[in-house]
Amino acid sequence: MNETCANGQSRRLVDARFLRSLDAGEKNELEVHLASCGSCTERYRRLQLAERVASIGPERAFEEPSPLEIERIAADLQLLETATDRWSWLFNMKGAFTGLSAAVAIAAAIALFVIARPPQETLTERGGVEQRAATFSLFVIGADGAIRPYAEDAALKSSELIKLRASWSGVSPTHVAVAIVDASGAVRIAQLGAPKGAATGATIPGAIALAGSSAGDALAYVIASESAIDENMLRAAIAVKPNADVLRDSLKVLAVDRRVLHIAETATE
Amino acid sequence: MIFLENRELLDRFRRGDKQALLETYRFYVRDVSRFLTRGFSFDSDGKGCSFRGFRGGYEIEAAIQEVFRRAFEERARLAYNGIDPYRPYLLRIARNAVINDLKSRHPILFRFRVGRPVIIETTPEMDIDENVSAERTPEELLETREVSELVAAFKAKLDARSLDVFRARFEEGLSAEEAAKQLGLTRSKVRTSESKMRAAFLEHMQRSGYLTTYKQGGGDATRGIAAAMIVLLSSWSLS
Numbered sequence: 001m002n003e004t005c006a007n008g009q010s011r012r013l014v015d016a017r018f019l020r021s022l023d024a025g026e027k028n029e030l031e032v033h034l035a036s037c038g039s040c041t042e043r044y045r046r047l048q049l050a051e052r053v054a055s056i057g058p059e060r061a062f063e064e065p066s067p068l069e070i071e072r073i074a075a076d077l078q079l080l081e082t083a084t085d086r087w088s089w090l091f092n093m094k095g096a097f098t099g100l101s102a103a104v105a106i107a108a109a110i111a112l113f114v115i116a117r118p119p120q121e122t123l124t125e126r127g128g129v130e131q132r133a134a135t136f137s138l139f140v141i142g143a144d145g146a147i148r149p150y151a152e153d154a155a156l157k158s159s160e161l162i163k164l165r166a167s168w169s170g171v172s173p174t175h176v177a178v179a180i181v182d183a184s185g186a187v188r189i190a191q192l193g194a195p196k197g198a199a200t201g202a203t204i205p206g207a208i209a210l211a212g213s214s215a216g217d218a219l220a221y222v223i224a225s226e227s228a229i230d231e232n233m234l235r236a237a238i239a240v241k242p243n244a245d246v247l248r249d250s251l252k253v254l255a256v257d258r259r260v261l262h263i264a265e266t267a268t269e
Numbered sequence: 270m271i272f273l274e275n276r277e278l279l280d281r282f283r284r285g286d287k288q289a290l291l292e293t294y295r296f297y298v299r300d301v302s303r304f305l306t307r308g309f310s311f312d313s314d315g316k317g318c319s320f321r322g323f324r325g326g327y328e329i330e331a332a333i334q335e336v337f338r339r340a341f342e343e344r345a346r347l348a349y350n351g352i353d354p355y356r357p358y359l360l361r362i363a364r365n366a367v368i369n370d371l372k373s374r375h376p377i378l379f380r381f382r383v384g385r386p387v388i389i390e391t392t393p394e395m396d397i398d399e400n401v402s403a404e405r406t407p408e409e410l411l412e413t414r415e416v417s418e419l420v421a422a423f424k425a426k427l428d429a430r431s432l433d434v435f436r437a438r439f440e441e442g443l444s445a446e447e448a449a450k451q452l453g454l455t456r457s458k459v460r461t462s463e464s465k466m467r468a469a470f471l472e473h474m475q476r477s478g479y480l481t482t483y484k485q486g487g488g489d490a491t492r493g494i495a496a497a498m499i500v501l502l503s504s505w506s507l508s
Contacts, residue, residue: 019467019468019471031380034327034380044326045327047474048327053413054470061416063302063303064302065299065333066439068438068442071442072330073298073337074291077294077338079291185370185377186375
């Protein structure tokens with residue numbers, strides 16, 4: 001069977017969608033591919049139609065989803081626990097085994113499974129945790145140039161700018177990006193410079209302008225990475241307004257911080 | 270109508286209880302799918318317009334997901350008054366999601382078009398709430414007939430247990446646990462049988478040629494989106 005599509009890319013995820021649960025990263029990768037590949041979107045349509053005809057018959061197949069499709073969408077909405085969710089605590093431990101040999105790491109994983117305790121707690125007791133985290137403080141630069149800390153409930157004006165300061169441990173981000181999805185769904189992305197300063201915290205060069213954003217609640221994602229962040233992949237990933245953990249895993253970056261910005265009024269352009 | 274008959278469910282729904290959201294989703298998902306597939310009429314800047322509906326594929330799944338994601342946001346849950354029927358409220362969310370996306374410079378729902386552009390037609394005066402029933406083209410009817418024959422050929426080759434699992438999971442939509450209970454099997458056996466069957470079904474459809482050689486259609490999704498934007502920008506005044 002030819003495993004690549006007309007664009008020379010793998011059809012693996014298109015087929016996998018109908019065979020098993022996809023994790024968040026795989027689903028994002030699939031969406032990014034389908035948004036640009038007519039050959040695979042057509043294959044997906046045919047597989048979906050075949051599944052529907054097999055399940056609910058040809059008369060209803062054009063308008064109604066099949067039971068398995070209903071289940072898939074429910075999982076996408078995070079209303080169902082998938083097989084991937086059930087084992088995610090085990091898969092997420094890979095960063096915590098720094099300094100241990102592979103054999104000891106496997107034994108520790110089995111021991112944790114048997115003990116059935118939250119793995120993070122156990123690893124902390126054993127001193128084996130490498131804390132990897134990055135957090136951000138937001139500051140607002142007013143139209144008059146005055147700087148103030150951003151308060152969660154405060155309303156922002158679109159004439160203002162957002163400035164970031166990052167703190168981190170166990171990681172060294174070299175790239176920081178900010179993506180804002182405003183109330184109308186419009187996306188803007190700013191790639192900021194590498195943080196400069198102390199080993200555990202620094203001000204991020206540059207600032208993010210809010211001009212042009214629709215009034216209402218906007219979602220701001222601050223992404224720290226060890227490599228350049230693919231803007232197209234980021235744009236596709238945040239279109240569905242994922243939570244921070246899902247975005248971090250799907251982009252395979254160091255850390256993601258998600259905030260809600262209340263934009264009170266729009267400036268005329 | 271589930272909320273009118275079950276106030277306890279409504280309370281849990283308003284609180285964002287996941288089981289309540291799941292129950293609501295399962296009750297209304299087919300209605301939303303039919304609505305999005307059939308399309309609808311709407312008014313834009315005084316002009317009557319008609320959206321022809323989604324045509325299947327990933328775009329309809331993404332659209333259904335987006336509608337329920339919006340409907341299950343806290344603001345939307347609390348804005349529902351609990352007295353009027355929920356279905357029209359939900360379909361209004363679906364309608365607004367589509368109309369807003371049609372006007373957006375960065376569409377979300379129409380990223381996955383299968384070649385054909387989004388067609389917005391100005392129509393003679395129509396009832397603004399009318400949900401137009403989308404007619405099937407002869408090609409679409411022929412395609413479903415072909416697929417039906419392929420499916421029948423696949424099912425004819427299944428052994429008795431596989432057929433039981435097929436009916437329980439594919440047709441009745443039972444969970445693996447429910448199917449296991451009904452069939453007197455372990456959940457693990459149901460899962461294994463289903464997994465093999467899904468792979469065999471995919472292989473069957475691939476070997477039949479349906480997935481690759483049946484009807485050269487589809488086209489380039491990016492061209493489809495570009496064409497959609499041209500249709501929209503030329504016929505609308507974006508406010």
